[in-house]
Amino acid sequence: MEFKVFAKKLKNVIGGKSNTKLFTKTIFETMMNESGPELLADTSLETFKSYFNGNTSISKVAALILANLNESDEFPSYLEGFGETTAQLLADEFKNDIPDINSVNASFKITDLFFEILREAAGKEKSTQKSADKTPHDILEEKILASGQAIADAWGNAVSNLVNGLDRNSNAGTTSVRLPEEQPNESLYSSEDNLLLEEFTADYDEIMVILIGENYAASLIDMTLPCKIKDLYETKWMSKADTFADPSLKSYVFGLLGELNNISNSFLVSGSTTPFLGSSRTKIRNLYVKLHPDQFAGTFPYDAFIDDWDDGENY
Structure with a gap:
């Protein structure tokens, strides 16, 4: 019928x-x-x-x-x-x-x-x-x-196809999006921004790590991650993100929120994976580094390093 x-x-x-x-x-x-x-x-x-x-x-x-x-x-x-x-x-x-x-x-x-x-x-x-x-x-x-x-099987097949596509395009032969080695350094932001950033990363670090890791598909398939992203944004960071004072830091925060919301909405609203998930994961990896300046600043030319990543370089 x-x-x-x-x-x-x-x-x-x-x-x-x-x-x-x-x-x-x-x-x-x-x-x-x-x-x-x-x-x-x-x-x-x-x-x-x-x-x-x-x-x-x-x-x-x-x-x-x-x-x-x-x-x-x-x-x-x-x-x-x-x-x-x-x-x-x-x-x-x-x-x-x-x-x-x-x-x-x-x-x-x-x-x-x-x-x-x-x-x-x-x-x-x-x-x-x-x-x-x-x-x-x-x-x-x-x-x-x-x-x-x-x-669940349908989602699994869809994401599996996406993962296979990423595998074929990866020189390293892995679906994870690797982070650079940590190089601790003092943060350049104000104490207020540092406290707010600490709160923000406490909420989003786990999400970012899952999405750039090898087993990201499982949390997308069962809708756990898309629902968590949507809830965090709507109940807290949609308004609170605007309280960051440093303009660069604020742009990183909103950049991450935008990428995560695109992924979440593609699953919750359209019922399908976004065709840009591969590039989104790379951008999320880059933003993870930018949002942890105390861990990854080091002695290398930080901004240039990230710009190379943004252009598609793999490290």
């Missing part, structure tokens, strides 16, 4: 006076975990309307939903909240599409169908495992686990 058919059938029964835009947004968010509203926030209402009418493919949003599923029975509970009479109406509406549906199992049967529609839209193969002897709840749990693994 296509999503537009499913959505219209569902709205016929539970849509009430809500418009197609809000109705579609609501059922998507209800299928997702607590991150759902935030992840869908940048999707326009007109796009939701287009999803409902079938004018726009749901493939990307389906992949996003499957990667952020609600692991409780939120969607069945949402349907059950309309009452027993509505449950019978739902069963009647979908009786030609779902075998053995009735007012008792309607919420789980319809949820199961929704999963199948999302998985098919996201390009996943339908499960061939027989489920005749399983309860609707068991089926739902299996769909959650299977869908999550399918999306």
